[in-house]
Amino acid sequence: MEFRDKVIFVAGGTTGINFGIAKSFAEQGAKVAVLSRKQENIDAALAALRAKGGQAIGFAADVRQIDSLAAAFAGVVAKWGAIDVLISGAAGNFVAPASELSANGFKTVIDIDLLGCFNVMRAAYPHLRKPGAAIVNISAPQSWLPTPSQIHVCAAKAGIDQITRTAAMEWGPQGIRVNAIAPGPIADTEGMKRLAPTPASAQAWVESVPLRRFGTKDELGRVAQWLCSDAAAYVTGVVLPVDGGWSLGGSSAMTHALTAV
């Protein structure tokens, strides 16, 4: 129970991988704040997090709007004090070939994923515990695998990796660690609903993973906890794939999987 009474803030923490991470910290006794654009998602997440006695609060905000984030962080700190763990995972994705993607479609994903990640880190910075805070940004294998029909996501996630490394250098002297997780195919997520919409395409994904299965949200939560724990106290600036070895197959793995969509 290393995270008992620690303050955890999860941007995008009401659904999918981010909710899985929020839940795993709550199960360790942490105080968990989640942030989402949609109030109904916040209500559902808080009900689930509190069901077993966990302490949880929620904020409705768009990561593209830094002013609304500043208000959320001020609210957390007023209630619980400095933030020990920041998870930045709000993201948007859809499958679209570059030749058909509109400039606004490209910009929308850059704004949510990359600008949003910067905004979350930037707005949180004054409220992070110094020394001792740990940040985990959610990247993706698209950040280093050129991926057809994902040009917007490839650009955004590559940017997330670089702001992770740069912030690790700048904020290390204040005792803040900054790392990223790059999840591969994770079961029961909005992302995989979009990237593997049929049983045949889901099977193609499974066959492209060396461990021959999708990952779970619990597994992502455990890796996030390890990165934020004392066991990883000397780890910063790392982008850690959590993908069953899937990205070892290079872009051929992604191309193979998306061809079946």
Ligand code: HXC
């Ligand atoms: C082509 C599309 C499109 C599609 C939207 N656009 N969907 N273009 N194909 N399927 C274009 C629109 O036409 C518009 O451009 C622009 O994108 C903005 O669309 P809006 O719907 O107005 O934007 P918004 O309401 O902000 O919605 C953002 C969104 C949406 C990303 C488009 O899907 C969303 O909010 N998703 C959130 C949930 C989500 O995506 N989760 C999955 C994350 S998974 P024009 O030019 O028409 O104005 C993930 C992990 C990936 O990120 C890695 C897995 C291995």
